[in-house]
Amino acid sequence: MPELPEVELTRRRLELDLVGKRIERVEARIGKLRLPIPGELASTLPGRTIRAVGRRGKYLLFDCEAGWLIIHLGMTGFLRFLAAPAQPGKHDHLDICLDGGSLLRFHDPRRFGTVAWTTNAPAGHPLLAGIGPEPLTAAFDGEYLFRVSRFRRVAIKEFIMNGTMVAGVGNIYANEALFRAAVRPSRPASSLTLRECELLALAIREVLEESIDQGSTYRVAEESVAYHPLAFAVYGRGKERCARCNGTLEEIRLGNRSSVYCPRCQQ
Numbered sequence: 001m002p003e004l005p006e007v008e009l010t011r012r013r014l015e016l017d018l019v020g021k022r023i024e025r026v027e028a029r030i031g032k033l034r035l036p037i038p039g040e041l042a043s044t045l046p047g048r049t050i051r052a053v054g055r056r057g058k059y060l061l062f063d064c065e066a067g068w069l070i071i072h073l074g075m076t077g078f079l080r081f082l083a084a085p086a087q088p089g090k091h092d093h094l095d096i097c098l099d100g101g102s103l104l105r106f107h108d109p110r111r112f113g114t115v116a117w118t119t120n121a122p123a124g125h126p127l128l129a130g131i132g133p134e135p136l137t138a139a140f141d142g143e144y145l146f147r148v149s150r151f152r153r154v155a156i157k158e159f160i161m162n163g164t165m166v167a168g169v170g171n172i173y174a175n176e177a178l179f180r181a182a183v184r185p186s187r188p189a190s191s192l193t194l195r196e197c198e199l200l201a202l203a204i205r206e207v208l209e210e211s212i213d214q215g216s217t218y219r220v221a222e223e224s225v226a227y228h229p230l231a232f233a234v235y236g237r238g239k240e241r242c243a244r245c246n247g248t249l250e251e252i253r254l255g256n257r258s259s260v261y262c263p264r265c266q267q
């Protein structure tokens with residue numbers, strides 16, 4: 001599943017390719033992904049210029065003058081810019097054809113992706129309205145995390161993976177950030193001190209930024225969303241040695257997700 005760094009890298013890549021391009025036509029080959037593909041795209045988008053490519057959480061936002069195209073990659077979605085037309089493959093469900101013959105193609109074998117359209121400010125769209133602060137902005141810091149976690153008994157790992165608390169922190173980065181902050185994933189959210197919240201907010205920002213930085217020099221493979229440039233300290237490493245103390249990493253289930261931590265380093 002694409003995590004926030006992959007979505008941000010997709011945004012940066014597409015921004016270079018798409019901004020300033022004029023849309024000539026829209027070809028949707030199926031009627032629905034997770035939600036129906038809006039029918040008005042075919043009539044509204046032609047003649048419009050793509051002005052910007054933004055991101056909110058794991059949603060990509062394409063400013064198309066008349067409104068915003070909102071795309072979520074779901075589990076297996078992949079957006080590719082093609083400089084010249086090419087025959088669509090089996091899972092190439094949507095093409096946004098651009099002037100000069102180039103196109104933006106949405107490929108999604110499992111069809112859990114989302115394509116939506118809004119003529120209002122996208123922040124208020126039902127898909128986006130409940131998303132918490134962006135982890136890479138000043139709106140997300142230790143004081144915020146401390147304040148919203150008071151009286152919350154849910155495990156801190158599940159808490160930071162709740163998109164209404166902070167946008168787009170998936171399982172991989174939650175595991176890594178908790179290790180870096182030396183906080184055990186099963187701790188009740190309310191038990192964290194302000195200092196621990198500061199360390200955790202910083203760790204979340206660091207693991208995401210490092211992943212984005214490393215990925216910016218990495219060419220995302222065609223039709224591949226399996227992109228994880230960080231060398232993981234704990235994720236997927238249950239029963240292996242802790243790189244910090246040489247103890248044994250433990251794996252538990254929290255909210256039905258695998259959680260790996262070091263019992264010595266994370267309290």
Ligand SMILES: [Zn+2]
Nearest residue numbers: 242245262265
């Ligand atoms: Zn350790």
